Amino acid sequence: MADKPTPAVPDFQRGVPFQSVPDGGALAGRVGEDDAILVRQGDELFAVGAHCTHYHGPLADGLVVGDTVRCPWHHACFSLRTGEPVRAPALDSIARWRVERVGDTVYAREKLEESTGRTAPSAAARSSGPRAVVIVGGGGAGLAAADALRREGYDGSVTMLSADDAPP
Known part of the structure; x- marks a missing residue:
C-alpha cells in the first residue's frame, strides 16, 4: 500500500x-x-x-x-x-x-526573539513582597507555580517540598 x-x-x-x-x-x-x-x-x-x-x-x-x-x-x-x-x-x-x-x-x-512580555518589578514592589516562598508539592502544579513566580519577576528564595524522588 x-x-x-x-x-x-x-x-x-x-x-x-x-x-x-x-x-x-x-x-x-x-x-x-x-x-x-x-x-x-x-x-x-x-x-x-x-x-x-x-x-x-x-x-x-x-x-x-x-x-x-x-x-x-x-x-x-x-x-x-x-x-x-x-x-x-x-x-x-x-x-x-x-x-x-x-x-x-x-x-x-x-x-x-522570545519575549517574556514582562517588565522587571520596581524596587518598591521587590521590597514589599515576601523574601521567601515555600511551594508544597513537586508535581505539575508546583512546577507551574515556581515558573510563574520567576516569570512575574519574583527574585526571592523559592523552596519546593515534595515526596517525589526526582525534581520536577
Whole structure:
C-alpha cells in the first residue's frame, strides 16, 4: 500500500491572500521549515508556532479568543502578541514571526526573539513582597507555580517540598 502524500500547506514566507485567513480564526501553514499558524482578528494578524508546547496539540484547531489561542487538547492558552503561555498546562512559549501585509498579500518571514512580555518589578514592589516562598508539592502544579513566580519577576528564595524522588 502506498503512503498518502502529505497535503501541501501554504508557506507564509511566500505570502498568502489576506482573505484566506479567517477572521477570528487560524490558517495552518509554515514559515520555511517551521510549522506555523496565521491568526486574524479584524485587520490585525499574528504568526505563531502551530503546536502547543505541552503535548504538541494543533493550535490551528484551537479557539482564538481576543489576542490568545487555546489548545484544543488540554486548553493551554498562549498570547498571540508574546507567544507566552498564559494558562496551564503549557509552561514554554511558542515561536512568533513578524507579519507584513502588502496590499492583499500577507507574509511572515522574520522570526522574533522570545519575549517574556514582562517588565522587571520596581524596587518598591521587590521590597514589599515576601523574601521567601515555600511551594508544597513537586508535581505539575508546583512546577507551574515556581515558573510563574520567576516569570512575574519574583527574585526571592523559592523552596519546593515534595515526596517525589526526582525534581520536577
